[in-house]
Amino acid sequence: MSEFVKGLEGIVAAQTEMSYIDGEKGVLEYVGIPIGELSAKSTFEETVFLLWNKRLPTRSELDEFTSELRQRYELPAGMEQRVTSLPTNAEPMHVLRTMVSALGMHDAQPNEIELDRARRKCLNVLGHAPTIVAYFDRYRRGLPLIHPDRSLSFAENFLYMLNGEKPTATMARAFDICMILHADHGLNNSTFAARVIISTLSDVYSALTGAVGSLRGPLHGGANEGVMKMLNEIPSVADVESHVMGKLERKDKIMGFGHRVYKAKDPRASDLQGLAEQLAKDTGNEDLYAKSHAIEQIMEREVAAKGIYPNVDFYSATTYHCIGLKLDLFTPMFALSRIGGWSGHIIEQLDGNRLFRPKAEYIGAHNAPYTPIDQR
Amino acid sequence: MSEFVKGLEGIVAAQTEMSYIDGEKGVLEYVGIPIGELSAKSTFEETVFLLWNKRLPTRSELDEFTSELRQRYELPAGMEQRVTSLPTNAEPMHVLRTMVSALGMHDAQPNEIELDRARRKCLNVLGHAPTIVAYFDRYRRGLPLIHPDRSLSFAENFLYMLNGEKPTATMARAFDICMILHADHGLNNSTFAARVIISTLSDVYSALTGAVGSLRGPLHGGANEGVMKMLNEIPSVADVESHVMGKLERKDKIMGFGHRVYKAKDPRASDLQGLAEQLAKDTGNEDLYAKSHAIEQIMEREVAAKGIYPNVDFYSATTYHCIGLKLDLFTPMFALSRIGGWSGHIIEQLDGNRLFRPKAEYIGAHNAPYTPIDQR
Numbered sequence: 001m002s003e004f005v006k007g008l009e010g011i012v013a014a015q016t017e018m019s020y021i022d023g024e025k026g027v028l029e030y031v032g033i034p035i036g037e038l039s040a041k042s043t044f045e046e047t048v049f050l051l052w053n054k055r056l057p058t059r060s061e062l063d064e065f066t067s068e069l070r071q072r073y074e075l076p077a078g079m080e081q082r083v084t085s086l087p088t089n090a091e092p093m094h095v096l097r098t099m100v101s102a103l104g105m106h107d108a109q110p111n112e113i114e115l116d117r118a119r120r121k122c123l124n125v126l127g128h129a130p131t132i133v134a135y136f137d138r139y140r141r142g143l144p145l146i147h148p149d150r151s152l153s154f155a156e157n158f159l160y161m162l163n164g165e166k167p168t169a170t171m172a173r174a175f176d177i178c179m180i181l182h183a184d185h186g187l188n189n190s191t192f193a194a195r196v197i198i199s200t201l202s203d204v205y206s207a208l209t210g211a212v213g214s215l216r217g218p219l220h221g222g223a224n225e226g227v228m229k230m231l232n233e234i235p236s237v238a239d240v241e242s243h244v245m246g247k248l249e250r251k252d253k254i255m256g257f258g259h260r261v262y263k264a265k266d267p268r269a270s271d272l273q274g275l276a277e278q279l280a281k282d283t284g285n286e287d288l289y290a291k292s293h294a295i296e297q298i299m300e301r302e303v304a305a306k307g308i309y310p311n312v313d314f315y316s317a318t319t320y321h322c323i324g325l326k327l328d329l330f331t332p333m334f335a336l337s338r339i340g341g342w343s344g345h346i347i348e349q350l351d352g353n354r355l356f357r358p359k360a361e362y363i364g365a366h367n368a369p370y371t372p373i374d375q376r
Numbered sequence: 377m378s379e380f381v382k383g384l385e386g387i388v389a390a391q392t393e394m395s396y397i398d399g400e401k402g403v404l405e406y407v408g409i410p411i412g413e414l415s416a417k418s419t420f421e422e423t424v425f426l427l428w429n430k431r432l433p434t435r436s437e438l439d440e441f442t443s444e445l446r447q448r449y450e451l452p453a454g455m456e457q458r459v460t461s462l463p464t465n466a467e468p469m470h471v472l473r474t475m476v477s478a479l480g481m482h483d484a485q486p487n488e489i490e491l492d493r494a495r496r497k498c499l500n501v502l503g504h505a506p507t508i509v510a511y512f513d514r515y516r517r518g519l520p521l522i523h524p525d526r527s528l529s530f531a532e533n534f535l536y537m538l539n540g541e542k543p544t545a546t547m548a549r550a551f552d553i554c555m556i557l558h559a560d561h562g563l564n565n566s567t568f569a570a571r572v573i574i575s576t577l578s579d580v581y582s583a584l585t586g587a588v589g590s591l592r593g594p595l596h597g598g599a600n601e602g603v604m605k606m607l608n609e610i611p612s613v614a615d616v617e618s619h620v621m622g623k624l625e626r627k628d629k630i631m632g633f634g635h636r637v638y639k640a641k642d643p644r645a646s647d648l649q650g651l652a653e654q655l656a657k658d659t660g661n662e663d664l665y666a667k668s669h670a671i672e673q674i675m676e677r678e679v680a681a682k683g684i685y686p687n688v689d690f691y692s693a694t695t696y697h698c699i700g701l702k703l704d705l706f707t708p709m710f711a712l713s714r715i716g717g718w719s720g721h722i723i724e725q726l727d728g729n730r731l732f733r734p735k736a737e738y739i740g741a742h743n744a745p746y747t748p749i750d751q752r
Contacts, residue, residue, distance in 0.1 A: 004388040004389075004390070006730040008384075008733070008734035009730075009734070010735060013735065015737045016740070020738040029742070032741035033744045033745070033746050041746050058749070085461075087481050097582060098481065101474040104466075105470050110470060186735070187735055189575065193572045197590040197593075200590050200593025201595050202593030205473075206589025206590065209473060209477065210590070213585055216576075216582060217578030219575070219577050220576035354383035356384050357565055358563050358568060359388045359562070360392040362395065364430060366396065368405075369409070
């Protein structure tokens with residue numbers, strides 16, 4: 001029996017052909033293609049195809065994949081009513097988790113796990129999830145629902161359903177890039193949770209539901225909300241220095257910095273930074289970007305030597321804010337994208353599955369008697 | 377970086393003070409007390425207290441714990457309507473997963489994870505889950521719902537809500553023992569999933585929802601349904617020999633035999649065997665028990681030398697059938713009990729948490745170009 005390794009740090013728990021990460025050098029590749037190439041040239045739909053098929057699609061393959069995805073923008077009969085009967089004060093991540101789970105009850109054969117069937121169920125969730133989030137957000141705001149438009153891309157359609165108007169090209173592209181950047185990242189906690197769950201040969205809905213539940217944690221996807229809250233706490237750029245130094249002195253965590261894997265700047269943060277800067281300018285949020293940038297410069301001066309750099313959450317906060325997303329939709333956005341990665345991992349796990357069943361080390365008492373209750 | 381270990385077999389991923397398992401000797405203890413002692417003398421309520429507190433309760437502690445649990449038999453306002461608007465053909469495990477998730481939206485502070493708060497949320501789910509299962513079963517059968525009765529124990533109340541009449545003492549005790557036996561079992565897959573999810577500091581509902589999703593897999597909790605299906609396939613005791621030998625020759629899996637952990641008879645199977653025999657006699661199911669017993673004898677003769685023995689699923693199938701449970705409620709019964717164990721592990725994980733974040737070994741291509749689409 002091995003020694004107990006807290007958090008399984010350093011333990012190899014799966015093989016993958018999807019993401020390659022070199023944390024020392026700050027490299028992230030999907031199927032061997034540098035993330036910067038994909039964020040510059042690809043689309044979210046193409047990136048998901050890449051992750052699921054381990055190669056880029058031909059034009060006809062991409063057309064077919066996109067068409068299948070768009071057919072799933074509309075929810076199954078009965079689901080709209082389910083979304084619009086939820087408590088309006090529910091947190092969107094609790095909603096998404098519950099409704100992804102509910103999709104399993106609206107699939108006549110939810111438990112099919114043959115690879116091609118499982119893949120179609122992944123596509124169901126990928127297609128339906130944005131509609132769930134947008135419907136819930138409009139329902140809670142008391143606005144009429146905007147039904148999906150199959151002529152639009154994944155990114156365009158989501159922003160359209162959310163805001164009731166088609167996004168500008170810059171907005172849609174920025175959102176699309178966020179979706180590309182967040183799609184996969186090795187064996188992060190939610191991806192690992194999805195693989196653990198599917199390894200009982202359960203079903204795609206169970207695995208994706210578990211992954212959504214994991215992602216909402218503040219040590220994982222929930223961190224991007226934390227960044228925005230921190231930015232909101234700082235009145236102006238002039239206050240950044242004292243705010244950050246105060247936190248560092250108190251050894252408070254600076255949200256959006258540091259990552260278990262990266263000891264260099266997260267390559268996704270670099271891509272997002274330019275995007276955040278441009279969007280901030282376009283939407284009159286220059287001050288927000290300036291605060292972010294000032295935080296990064298102070299952190300560079302103070303703690304970069306310790307390998308603490310901005311992570312993907314840091315500039316995604318500014319980006320999402322500029323796109324007009326409310327704070328509690330930040331983590332659901334991460335989820336919409338990561339469904340692509342989770343799904344790829346579910347397929348990889350099913351293809352040559354072995355049940356995850358590690359050991360626990362028992363550290364309690366032995367040979368304890370069952371003492372009758374009146375003698376305790 | 378360690379070598380890739382498929383399924384994390386042999387890797388110690390957590391420490392626990394709850395179950396001690398010696399797979400070679402066929403020993404299972406909860407907090408040091410042999411499982412046979414607990415199944416003979418304890419109750420499910422007391423066993424859950426034991427698992428959560430690492431000691432047996434005094435009488436007043438047990439009274440208080442029981443009272444708090446009984447206060448939670450009734451669902452939060454709005455949940456009954458949610459359960460009775462589900463598709464009637466949904467599989468109960470999909471229902472339970474979705475409704476445990478939905479409970480998070482009926483809690484004003486679902487994300488509290490301070491230990492005492494987390495524990496109360498565990499108690500919420502433990503109290504509400506039987507009601508969810510019983511309501512759904514009666515709703516799908518077109519029967520009026522039976523509201524819970526706080527004067528009854530966990531086991532009695534569940535069978536009462538399901539069947540509309542109070543169970544016999546033998547029935548209730550048999551069910552209670554099943555609940556005791558299934559409550560915890562080291563780092564099984566669903567328990568591990570719960571710990572992985574809560575380690576992002578997500579929330580109790582997310583972790584328990586993920587665990588339910590894991591348990592429904594046929595390599596885990598779903599196996600007890602498989603045993604019953606196999607028993608149903610065999611017309612009579614006289615057919616057991618040819619049926620089992622045929623399966624062995626074809627190298628088909630015999631459901632309910634073999635366990636990753638035990639290389640001896642699962643001690644829970646021993647406890648259940650006596651129970652199943654008695655219940656079968658009481659309920660006119662002698663033939664079912666006789667078939668089970670004949671299977672065990674053939675397996676003992678043929679494969680015991682390879683360390684393949686009956687596991688907990690084997691005799692729980694007969695037991696649940698004799699109690700009058702429909703096949704697709706077998707795995708939910710496992711879940712009702714295991715919520716006790718999952719919850720204990722969630723508390724243990726939160727107390728000294730470290731994020732689960734293992735590594736994936738990348739085995740794909742490197743330095744791949746982003747080829748423009750018309751050149752693919």
